[in-house]
Amino acid sequence: MEIPLLPFFQPKGVVIIGASTSPEKLGYGVVRNLIQSGYTGAIHLVAQKSGEVFGKQIHTSLQNIPDPVELAILIVPTQATPQTIEDCGKRGIKAAIIVSAGFREVGKEGAELEKKCVEVAQNYGVRLLGPNCIGAIDTHLPLDTTFLQPPMPEQGGIGFISHSGAFAAAIIDWARGQGFGFSRIVSLGNQADVNETDMLPMLASDDNTKVIVMYMESISNGRRFVQVAREVSKHKPIIALKVGRFEAGQKAAASHTGALAASDTAFDAAFAKAGVLRAETAEQMFDWARALENCPLPKGNRIGILTNAGGPGVIAADSLEHHGLVLAQLAGATLDALSAILPPAANTHNPVDMLASASPSHYAECLNILLQDEGVDGVMVILPPPPMFKAEEVARAVNEVIGKFEKPVVIALMGSTLVENASNEFQVARVPTYPFPERAASALAALSKRQKQLTKEHIENTKSQNKTSDASAVNPNDLMQDYNIPTAPIKLATNEAEAVAIANELGYPVVMKIASPDISHKSDVGGVMLNIQDDTALQSGYAQMMAKVSAAMPNAKIEGVQIQRQIAGGQEVIIGMVRDSQFGALMMFGSGGVEVEGLKDVAFCLGPLNQAEAEEMMRQTWVGKKLKGFRSIKPVDEEAVKDVLIKLSQLAAEHEEIEEVEINPLRVLVKGAVAVDVRIKFKGE
């Protein structure tokens, strides 16, 4: 899969079709950028009208162009695009960037034209980027196929995949002001052919790319994305900004699980599974990327703070803890060493406050001492304009120390004009700076998360036991039994006498539930009665339930009642699955009962689950912790819950025809767990 896409970034020869001599035309901008980028391969120009631009001849036919030529950039009228792709195919060109807009995004006609482009391209084995995109950039080769206003983005180690050309363009300009650069940038446009997942390996295999950032408006194929990203993220960090969170309305759901699993929950779960760090904002994505590009990863989450002022030190401490990091406890030797060089009024405990008088050598020496402490996994250096010294002198001194250690150091460089030279010093040394301690803390936290991802033990997915079971089985309990999920015996009674007989067979106390295909939330309509102790209670209960239910839902088809042995004691949890259209089975675990939607004490994970993932879901919820016992609440069988979670995820994997499953409650006993109520929704129901 990798080789066919390489010509987008490393083509042997490029032809620009639709080159123009008019500076206001895109076909001029593309020629200008490609030439000015310093691309060393052959550059050919083609247009309907011959001429000359930037000292290069414009040919009128693709056939007149000498080999090698691997990449075509098309800035031709929309209608002419399919023919031009065909010409490229015939000429042996295997990669084409379609810059022009006017395809799917403008309506039905455009969509058909786009489809035609793809058909032609597939006939000739041509890969397409776009249409409606700004192309690709490789700052290291170098290569710039875009028409964006010069200069090219700075060189750097961040690979950037963007669903939006305008966003990419704005970021390129913004990054210039922030002092960071890129390795490869690709704008995907309409993704008629090549999509975000295709491009991941192209950035992963590029030695200059240290970290990959993705601006995503959608996903082409959820499961394939997870698979590819999971592989890539083992080697290179991926950060994603997924927008459109609030766009997708929630579907009407048949279960609590469905109601709680908003479409964005699936993205959270998918990114977690794929090892993708999800950023909340654009600024955060690049804050993280700069740290991941330039810093070694910390061994743990214990951070030292070095400052020349108390206030910013407190802000830093707050934000470190907010982001799940901890203030390092400094060793005695560290405290002594700091005391030896700092004035008596300084604070040698973390946050280390050297006071306003701190000199460049104070900064350097103290940083050296902190980084030597084995209890310090990384350091935030806070540098507001020092009253007595130049900030750039501090920067130079600090940079020398940073290079000597394999620990991350980030700088909160506070100010503007007074720290401008310092900012340049840090930039050259590739030490990431942030205008405030809060953002520096967030970056350190991203490093720590990345480290955790890499060290997390991935216990292999529990092997599927390849159970065969009747896919059309409509009795949920049978399906549970196929997967060894214990259920409470339950039987259908079609009249009162049958109900009494079944209750006596199962043994009191029993639970009675209305049996109707039309009633989803049974307790809402008086269709559930608990703790029935004897025949008399059952008989009067039966009559009551029928009256209530037919009053509440006069048109519901009533098949009778389900009688179930009541399982007493223990704790209750909910376990559910909804099948996401993009990512497949999304598992849920949490506090159950009728209050599940109100309490929202639930966790999600993309199936199939392994042991570690099931444990993590339990750890994330209060009810999961409560299983271990809390105050007067007795501990129950956590292992049994984990077991059911994993088994239900297997069931989901092997029964694609099931849209939603929900066990609510799963009653967890001192030994074992019983699925008391199970609901299944099949596809198309």
Place this chain on the structure above:
Amino acid sequence: MEIPLLPFFQPKGVVIIGASTSPEKLGYGVVRNLIQSGYTGAIHLVAQKSGEVFGKQIHTSLQNIPDPVELAILIVPTQATPQTIEDCGKRGIKAAIIVSAGFREVGKEGAELEKKCVEVAQNYGVRLLGPNCIGAIDTHLPLDTTFLQPPMPEQGGIGFISHSGAFAAAIIDWARGQGFGFSRIVSLGNQADVNETDMLPMLASDDNTKVIVMYMESISNGRRFVQVAREVSKHKPIIALKVGRFEAGQKAAASHTGALAASDTAFDAAFAKAGVLRAETAEQMFDWARALENCPLPKGNRIGILTNAGGPGVIAADSLEHHGLVLAQLAGATLDALSAILPPAANTHNPVDMLASASPSHYAECLNILLQDEGVDGVMVILPPPPMFKAEEVARAVNEVIGKFEKPVVIALMGSTLVENASNEFQVARVPTYPFPERAASALAALSKRQKQLTKEHIENTKSQNKTSDASAVNPNDLMQDYNIPTAPIKLATNEAEAVAIANELGYPVVMKIASPDISHKSDVGGVMLNIQDDTALQSGYAQMMAKVSAAMPNAKIEGVQIQRQIAGGQEVIIGMVRDSQFGALMMFGSGGVEVEGLKDVAFCLGPLNQAEAEEMMRQTWVGKKLKGFRSIKPVDEEAVKDVLIKLSQLAAEHEEIEEVEINPLRVLVKGAVAVDVRIKFKGE
């Protein structure tokens, strides 16, 4: 209170004591800044050594200086400070800024010297700012008493109170780069005398100050702060960044309320009561301040988005919803008007995407159309570098439109070098810009929050009924009865026979609880038994409980058991109060039971509560909503809950000797509510 502090900002004559001719000395920097600031009053210099600096004579005695002189800036050795203050007092100077450090912050000796300074100052009626501060700035007067590196901060409408001089200094420099300015800035230092609350009215009464920002590391007097800030915030917005959130360890608490009320919760509640907007980060504080300074407030929360690119529009829509704003539904006439001027492929629905070809006049006309729509309360304009036009041309066109409407417009100005001129245009027009849509959305949300604050109905606090009650009453139920909070009858039995007699008197079913001053969490040790139906059950239960409790806590003093009529049905909530050392009674409401600490479904509010506040607390929690009924859970008497909340807050206000009270559970019935278990912790217990 205001008049004595005015000389810090508007002195008639200033003397700098400790002026220096050496550029590396603070006493030189202060002279330089005061002169360069353009301060038009008399400037006098005093030092031990006579001389001349900046063309001004240095006197050797305060006595030689002509009237008027209202403010002294002291840069004298620590030891000499009390005497110098005395000299000032004798000379009739009523305000002194103590720049020097070396006081309380360095230890016991310094603290004593600081105390002496205050004593001397009080003797002579001198108000002190500092010590260990950088002084005060008024950019409009103008006046600059600091030694910070020039230039002075830009003029603007933001008043800034800072507990940290270094933070203030860094912000002044950063603001310069961001293009915004200040009205008044004050650094408080050690706050030996003047504190953050004192300074609030000084900024509130200043016509040039449109919004007040506070960087707070602590609070001098919580209740006074709330009182003063609540008054100020009725007229001017206050934004606070309170740091040190994670510092204060939680005290061991006697109740769930105490355990859940982290010290930072009290700040949240205090800011809410005081009408102070609490910012999460420094950047956010100033993002909000710039919008509040320059924009009219929106009438509602319906926002229009105007963009020339889809991607940033989606980011904007996401973040608006994230911040509690909504995408405005555009009127038919608006859609028609937009269609008339935009190309067919443009999206006229909100977010309005004009496409990359959008010209300056497209921006202006579309913005005009959006602002005319009565369903649009404010607009975010997104401006990445326009491919075909200069961003500054767009800025000029847009600014003309903004001035014509009384609706807020903020700009997401994306990029750096390509939008620099546009940035200047917006700055001059006082239109706030943000580098990303997320931050622009947060600013719009701050405007909306401010609007809500101003329109919120403040129902007067329920009048206290001035109940007199025995402060030493140890029976919690008696105290509840004093405030008409219904309790379940409960009686102490010291042996089994008494227990049976009481149970028969109250009527079965009953609850039995161990009575021991040493046992706080009774259910943890088997000290609670519910649903006792008859004498036999009570007798066997009594024996069991005694055995369990003495096994679990062999040294606890057992007084017997409490027998209580069991109240069945309804719903359970918790209502509690902890007395915060800084802000007083902090009320809690939420999901009760033993799981309250795990579920954390609780809300806090500073007492005393009015109707609106009690309702808001209930609205913030799931259990509060559940009182209205949910699925099979029946609605219960919300009003009774609100009533207990307000009454308990009255009790707290009138019983300062009570540290914590907790009703858990309050059983809420279809009609009325009963405090089933009440715990009280008195001061010193």
